[in-house]
Amino acid sequence: MSGIPIVLRALHDGERELERDLLATAERHRTEHEFHHVALDVARWSHQHAERIARAAEAHGLDLPGPSSHASPGLLSPVREKTAEALGRRPEAGLLLLHDLRRLHLAAAGNSLDWEMLAQAAQATGADDLLALATACHPQTLRQMRWTNTLIKTHSPQLLASAP
Template sequence: MTGITVTLRALHHGERDLERELLAAADRHRTDHEFHHVATDVARWSHEHAARLADVARHHGLELSAPPDDPSPAALGALREKGTEALGGRPEPGLLLLHDLRHLHLAAASNSLYWEMLAQAAQATRDERLLGLATSCHPQTLRQMRWTNTMLKEVSPQLLTST
């Protein structure tokens, strides 16, 4: 296995995880309509990225499963329970939102680093297919990061200073 295939596999896994986590957070915060809708929309980007990564990976001799069309409600419920356990029960909704935003931001940042690594490797090997993929997907990952960062800046002051 080459460094490129290892990175493709890691990024594919990261994009699928980010999609699931965005959808689970959207479900947890469904009463915050703006958050719910934006999280659902940007989750579609990760879904598309994973599918495109699986396609490009085949050209590198790597078989990655394409993401299913929609995650099952049971999978979302399991993620919700996992998140609740990680936070030690039922935290205040605002603190849960901050936790989710932090977690989503870090997941998107991790994916961004992998996209950058793939772009650099694609340039070094003159792999136009891989470079095209990184060039078209990485900006959306950066937008996911900017969205979570902006949300954190907007809600942190009120949520962390309220009694």
């Protein structure tokens, strides 16, 4: 039995989870305008990846659910907005942002590994459709990782050196 369906399912779940986490974190840090807007943009990549994975998985005998709609903010959105307003620019908000960036980076790194495994398996089995999918999507996942890593590098010195 091929392990490709296992990797497709893990990757699909990982992209859906990263999208949800990016959207929730963007809402939680709404007052960090640059972070907020970029997080929404890169969440869209994960949304598109999940859609493409679900379509590709059909040809390999998998019925994966379509991605959750990122148009609906969810029940907790008002709570996240109020939390963002209350925290504002307090030092705790910066530490929370670092924690969130770390979690997002690790999630993107997990997806990156899954993309790499899918590409390797696709090459080994001659699954050109999956190789094309990985080749198209993996670079955006790597950009998500570079983005979170850059923010961690730029925010952590000041925030951690001045933390109470």
